Amino acid sequence: MVERGLVGFFENFVGRESVFLNKKALQSTYTPDAMLHRNEQIQKIAEVLAPSLRKDRPSNIFIYGKTGAGKTLCVKHVTKNLTTVAAAKNIPLMALYVNCKLKRTADTEYRLLAQLASMFGKAVPPTGLPTDEIYKIFYSAVESKNHNIILVLDEIDQLVRKAGDGVLYNLTRINDDLKTSQISIVGISNDLMFAETLDPRVRSSLSEEEVIFPPYNAMQIRDILRERAKAAIKPGVLQEGVIEKCAAYAARDHGDARRAIELLRVSAETAERKNQSTVTTEHIDEAEQNIEKDRIFEIVEMQPKQYQATLYAIISLSGKKDAIFTGEIYDLYKGICSKTGLRPLTQRRISDVLAELDVFGIINARVISKGRYGRTREISTQLDNSVKAKITGVLRESLGI
DNA sequence: AGGTATTCACATGAAACTATTCTCTGAGTTAGG
DNA sequence: TAACTCAGAGAATAGTTTCATGTGAATACCTGT
Numbered sequence: 001m002v003e004r005g006l007v008g009f010f011e012n013f014v015g016r017e018s019v020f021l022n023k024k025a026l027q028s029t030y031t032p033d034a035m036l037h038r039n040e041q042i043q044k045i046a047e048v049l050a051p052s053l054r055k056d057r058p059s060n061i062f063i064y065g066k067t068g069a070g071k072t073l074c075v076k077h078v079t080k081n082l083t084t085v086a087a088a089k090n091i092p093l094m095a096l097y098v099n100c101k102l103k104r105t106a107d108t109e110y111r112l113l114a115q116l117a118s119m120f121g122k123a124v125p126p127t128g129l130p131t132d133e134i135y136k137i138f139y140s141a142v143e144s145k146n147h148n149i150i151l152v153l154d155e156i157d158q159l160v161r162k163a164g165d166g167v168l169y170n171l172t173r174i175n176d177d178l179k180t181s182q183i184s185i186v187g188i189s190n191d192l193m194f195a196e197t198l199d200p201r202v203r204s205s206l207s208e209e210e211v212i213f214p215p216y217n218a219m220q221i222r223d224i225l226r227e228r229a230k231a232a233i234k235p236g237v238l239q240e241g242v243i244e245k246c247a248a249y250a251a252r253d254h255g256d257a258r259r260a261i262e263l264l265r266v267s268a269e270t271a272e273r274k275n276q277s278t279v280t281t282e283h284i285d286e287a288e289q290n291i292e293k294d295r296i297f298e299i300v301e302m303q304p305k306q307y308q309a310t311l312y313a314i315i316s317l318s319g320k321k322d323a324i325f326t327g328e329i330y331d332l333y334k335g336i337c338s339k340t341g342l343r344p345l346t347q348r349r350i351s352d353v354l355a356e357l358d359v360f361g362i363i364n365a366r367v368i369s370k371g372r373y374g375r376t377r378e379i380s381t382q383l384d385n386s387v388k389a390k391i392t393g394v395l396r397e398s399l400g401i
Numbered sequence: 402a403g404g405t406a407t408t409c410a411c412a413t414g415a416a417a418c419t420a421t422t423c424t425c426t427g428a429g430t431t432a433g434g
Numbered sequence: 435t436a437a438c439t440c441a442g443a444g445a446a447t448a449g450t451t452t453c454a455t456g457t458g459a460a461t462a463c464c465t466g467t
Contacts (some may be wrong), residue, residue: 110446127423127446304449326411346451351412367412371460374410406463413456423445431438 019272019279025232026265028258031073036227037220038074041211045078048209052093052148053086057175057182060206064192065213068256071188075152095150100159107159109167113138120145146180156187157194165202172205215255222247224257225264233268239280246284266291293387299360300391305399306345309336310353312395314363315388318381325376326351340399354379
């Protein structure tokens with residue numbers, strides 16, 4: 001019977017009208033042909049990079065803007081057009097894009113260089129060689145190409161935070177040593193204060209030009225959503241006001257267009273799953289909650305055992321009182337460790353773990369002083385009880401309690 | 402009452418250590434000529 | 435003698451531990467009125 005029902009479900013699913021025309025246009029990998037409300041920035045970037053077509057070295061550019069402000073897309077848009085023209089006119093020009101945030105790919109000096117070397121077709125072992133060896137390989141690879149190279153470093157702040165600014169110093173200086181090729185760097189950062197922390201020499205050479213991407217406002221996000229929706233969703237499916245509401249939600253927290261697009265996609269999926277042919281504003285609310293919940297569960301499941309044990313301690317305590325402190329958590333955590341056979345970490349480490357859980361947004365931690373009674377982190381959660389119970393279940397399972 | 406000094410309970414920083422993964426090198430071993 | 439194997443040295447990295455220093459404000463302790 002179950003089988004029959006399942007077959008029926010699938011048959012029904014296939015026969016059903018989808019609300020999507022082309023779902024890809026709402027996914028994060030999609031690159032639209034035209035960028036709305038970013039002409040000024042695109043123009044500026046293009047102006048700075050254009051000299052590369054005449055074999056001059058363009059200035060380095062530094063690009064700032066919050067997440068979802070269209071930085072990456074704009075830069076890719078410009079470099080794509082640039083290389084197309086270069087290829088058509090037989091100008092030796094290459095644009096390399098590297099995302100420095102990707103773990104195990106380009107988040108250290110060694111790995112960044114290894115990544116770049118492999119883009120030149122020189123495979124490099126993931127470890128075992130001294131870093132300056134990799135530099136030499138990279139040098140010779142660049143030198144042999146005889147190209148003008150535009151190096152786009154996305155999320156460059158992550159790289160510097162982990163590996164220090166020595167990498168950038170070396171890269172900005174590399175042109176002094178190169179004879180046949182030239183490199184210019186496009187750094188993308190979403191931390192506005194990032195440049196302040198750099199070594200002044202690096203800073204001045206890296207930000208010869210600067211481009212700032214202000215957050216989109218609600219109107220602009222609305223336009224972007226309309227454009228995407230035109231390509232992605234069947235006409236007439238979206239109810240009046242849906243796009244406006246998505247835009248308003250996204251504009252509320254720093255104008256993140258990516259988030260707005262995700263919200264629209266999940267809303268449409270929700271409607272589709274419920275077998276409804278229109279997307280209403282109620283779907284948006286539901287989608288928003290689900291996105292948040294899914295995110296939390298995903299993060300919780302991903303965490304290493306030690307983090308999970310810490311989180312378990314926090315959630316156990318959070319039911320009983322409204323404010324909990326590092327010391328209490330650590331005591332309970334030690335108990336959990338001995339119960340589960342986990343080797344307890346030091347309090348110093350747990351302190352960092354708590355800070356990281358805060359960054360993930362699973363808990364709220366803030367450092368407070370209780371005067372005579374010391375200084376500590378005050379930790380709270382804003383998860384509602386049903387979510388807490390579910391997380392507890394997941395953690396129990398994972399920790400074997 | 403008002404001002405200063407203490408003091409707590411951690412936070413925060415830096416350095417050092419550990420375990421793991423990987424390459425390279427050269428000595429020792431093996432098989433074929 | 436060439437090819438192969440394998441242990442050991444050297445590197446990079448993530449995750450910790452150890453040691454050292456910092457810190458905000460409630461309280462304790464003065465001080466002069």
